[in-house]
Structures are given as structure tokens and as C-alpha cells.
Amino acid sequence: MDVILLGPPGAGKGTQAKFMVDRWNIPQVSTGDILRAAVREGTGLGVEARGFMDRGELVPDRVVIGIIAERLKEDDATGGFILDGFPRTLPQAEALESILTDLDRNIDHVVSIEVDEEELVDRLTGRRMCKGCGESFHVLFNPPQNEGVCDRCGGGLYQRDDDKEGTIRQRLNVYRDQTSPLIAFYREKGSLREIDGSGNIQDISARIEQVLTGTE
Ligand code: AMP
Secondary structure: OEEEEEOOOOOOHHHHHHHHHHHHOOOEEEHHHHHHHHHHHOOHHHHHHHHHHHHOOOOOHHHHHHHHHHHOOOHHHOOOEEEEOOOOOHHHHHHHHHHHHHOOOOOOEEEEEEOOHHHHHHHHHOEEEEOOOOOEEEOOOEOOOOOOEOOOOOOEEEOOHHHOHHHHHHHHHHHHHHHOHHHHHHHHHOOEEEEEOOOOHHHHHHHHHHHHHOOO
């Protein structure tokens, strides 16, 4: 099963991808996670990407397309994958089509998670991430059992630099201008599945499960 999770920052793509990994046993491929790891490790990729990420802008298409072309060839992706945060522009979506054609496969579902903009700002400003395993929490909506500590691995929690209010507005503008046209692109192809992304994490997972198993 080859799936794209589409939606604005804060819609819950990463959280839902983790549920889908457990449910379908296919990997989550997150360009944001790959880029953040590169920044942490100080690799050439990280140095190139960092400024764009800190400003809430997109990293150039050429860079992220290269990452995905390599990642989707890996063994763990042969049975399917969940793309989280890619594609984010029309040229990325077109490049993905050709990468998949070369691998003789195609996207089965594009799940678009929809949440209104003010709720996204509240979700993003309260979001905290684990340094160890990348799990995400929210100070109000999904707090860890012990403040500042990951429930899953005991790692320390931190706030992403780009989850500060000024950068959040910029990321939402970038989403509106550059990424939201992908909704029409995939609707025309007949692969778009729209999901109400409001409410609690379990309810949203249940909606995704229903559309992917055809039981809605
Ligand atoms: P995310 O964790 O998906 O919110 O991504 C964090 C940041 O990484 C974004 O604001 C971009 O700067 C960069 N990024 C992640 N995925 C992409 C992509 N597909 N295209 C361009 N930039 C990306």
C-alpha cells in the first residue's frame, strides 16, 4: 500500500503516520524527519537545508526529490510506504510520479487531513517533540505523563524552532500557496480521500482506517 498523507503543518500527519506504521507494517517516510536528522548531524544536506527550515520556507525541490528517490528504493519500502510531508509542490508531485513509474508502482491513496487554521496555530505552538524517538506531544491536548519526558522512550522533549508563532504563520502561508494545489491535482487523478482532522487522535485514526479499508 503506497499512501501520501497531505495536510497543513499541525494537521497530525506525523502522529497518524505512526499509527499507520503499526497498523499496516509499512514505513513512515518523512522528509521533515530526514532533514532534521541531517541538521542535527551537521551533514552537507543539513547545512544546505537549515536556513530554509528555520525561516519556515521549503527546501528546494531538487534536494527533497533526491532524498525521496533514494529512500523509496530501500528494502523496507517494497511492500508500501506512508509519505509524510512529501510531496509539497507540484514539481515534487510530478517527480514522484516518475520515480514510482520507474519502480513499477503507483500511489493507492492520498489522505488529505483537514483542520482549520486557528486550530493549527494552537496545535503547533503547544507541540513538543522527543529528542530520542521523535514522538510528538502537546502541552494541553496530549501531555506526557511526566512533564518534559517522553512516555515512549524517556527522552527529553523540546519545541521545534519552527514551531514558534512567527514561523508557524509563514509555514501556513507556504502550505496555502505551494502545497494546497496538490489537493486538486490528486482529486483529478481520483486518488484523493478527504478526512476531517478535528477532534482527538483516535477518532482521526479511525476515520483514516475507514477510508483505507473501504469501510466508511
Ligand atoms: P515538516 O516536519 O514536514 O513540517 O517539515 C519541516 C520543514 O522541513 C519544512 O518547513 C520545510 O522547510 C522542510 N521540508 C520538509 N519536507 C519538505 C518538502 N517535501 N519540500 C520542501 N521542504 C520540506
